Amino acid sequence: MGAMAPKVSTAATRAALLEAAREEFASYGVAGARVDRIAERAGVNKERIYGHFGSKEKLFDAVIAEALDDLTARIALPGTDPVDYVARLTDYYRTHPDLVRLLMWEALNYRGQDLLPGQEDRVGRCARKNASLAGGMGRTPSAETGRLLFTLTGLALFPSMMTQLARIMLGDAADDHDAMREQVSAFVAAALK
Amino acid sequence: MGAMAPKVSTAATRAALLEAAREEFASYGVAGARVDRIAERAGVNKERIYGHFGSKEKLFDAVIAEALDDLTARIALPGTDPVDYVARLTDYYRTHPDLVRLLMWEALNYRGQDLLPGQEDRVGRCARKNASLAGGMGRTPSAETGRLLFTLTGLALFPSMMTQLARIMLGDAADDHDAMREQVSAFVAAALK
DNA sequence: TCCGGGACCAACTGAACAGTTGCAATCCAA
DNA sequence: TTGGATTGCAACTGTTCAGTTGGTCCCGGA
Incomplete structure (x- = not known):
């Protein structure tokens, strides 16, 4: 069951959101970032952020993970x-x-003392x-x-x-x-x- | 004209606000900080922040200035x-x-290139x-x-x-x-x- | 004792914001 | 071709927030 092959545009939408989010978060941080602005920059509806990532904070985590992967790769x-x-x-x-x-x-x-999972x-x-x-x-x-x-x-x-x-x-x-x-x-x- | 001697409590109110603001800003940053929380922590009405400092951002500047003075003094x-x-x-x-x-x-x-005044x-x-x-x-x-x-x-x-x-x-x-x-x-x- | 002004506050306001909903379009498997 | 599921979206919602307002209290001076 379930969608084996997601829509073609799905990956592109996700990537556009990640890139727009990276710019927005880098500029304003988590608290200062605006979900509407991210969606607008990505040329995508705001709801897609929640569909793909669940919340603003999780989107931030995804952005960080991607940036760090990039760093270690390069x-x-x-x-x-x-x-x-x-x-x-x-x-x-x-x-x-x-x-x-x-x-x-x-x-x-x-800022917690312990490592995040x-x-x-x-x-x-x-x-x-x-x-x-x-x-x-x-x-x-x-x-x-x-x-x-x-x-x-x-x-x-x-x-x-x-x-x-x-x-x-x-x-x-x-x-x-x-x-x-x-x-x-x-x-x-x-x-x- | 003009108040020569400000109220006794004025300086204390101001100091309480500065201390509460330092904690709040240190924890959450400018965007994440909540004016209501600062006032509550200081045990002072929110309006006093605007009376003393004018805006959230200016309060932040005052906090920074105080902290830096402290550093250089010590x-x-x-x-x-x-x-x-x-x-x-x-x-x-x-x-x-x-x-x-x-x-x-x-x-x-x-993050500007130029120095702030x-x-x-x-x-x-x-x-x-x-x-x-x-x-x-x-x-x-x-x-x-x-x-x-x-x-x-x-x-x-x-x-x-x-x-x-x-x-x-x-x-x-x-x-x-x-x-x-x-x-x-x-x-x-x-x-x- | 009365007056002017500043400190202070409770309640208010309008805007901004994160997240939701109901529906249309699209795709794929059978 | 059809049916179930998924993408995508415009409009909506309830809340939260920075900043304001109108008024009371208190003080110092006349």
Whole structure:
């Protein structure tokens, strides 16, 4: 029983909603996002959001999941060169400000101490990164290498998270992304020497 | 003409509103915050918010300004020991999660390229920190020392911003704040050697 | 003692919003 | 071809929310 083959347009509608939702959530967050605006941007009726995703919050979760899949698909593991890893990650975040904002909204939204269900895949991904980083440095994965991975992630993410602070601290020099990336890379290289 | 001496309770009402608003905004952000809830928490009529601050957004600005004043009053300048500065800053942020969340909401809220009016004091504060850091290292303030200051700020802030990511990456080891602070300090020390 | 003005508040208002409903069009399996 | 199920939609609903209004109370000055 049941529909084996869904409508052709179903997938397209869903994808259009996800894309429109990504923009809307990145701009305004969960509380500030407007369901009507998402539907309008997607050129789709509002009710379809509830048909496909159930609620505004679940749509947000779907957007986050998709963005994270994209990130892991596009960024290689730390591997043998942590310095290069930070540089690549820095560039990726800088060129994907929507993703950065989504991560921030998410961090603010789910502030609980415990992990949400369905995040096991993220734990696994991070464990793999940790293993890759440790292996590249000729060490075994540990809390210490984990903290290093966390620190490197922070160094790459922070400039894209706090662009306003960068402008306040650096003035027009905040626009010199190359200089920032090089200086951060040099910082990491010196620290790991 | 004009009230020379405002009512005694006026200042108390205002302070109660600011404190209630700080909690509410830290929890829910500007869009998610509820004016009625702030008034209730403060034990004050909602209308007083508009009498004192004019609007929800302006109340948010007042909360931010107060929190930043508090931060600069309590944290000494980088001075001669950048490593110690990062450690102190890390502790301050970790023990003031509301401030960290406010900074994040603010960063997400004002995403414009240009500085908002009335942020000249922040620019001045950062310039002073930059001068202090550069002086402590026997150098003159420059874009390079500014970027270093920015990086150090990031290292201190990031663990308190992304506690959920820390939990995902580190598991229970995320609770070991001392280890994190020490490892970050060592990282900075090695980088600046 | 009376007056003017500011602090304060309960109740109100109009708009915005998340989510729903009832129905038409479409598709696929038999 | 037909029938059951699914996509899609316009209009609707009940609620929630930021901001307002009209009035009372209290204080300090004359």
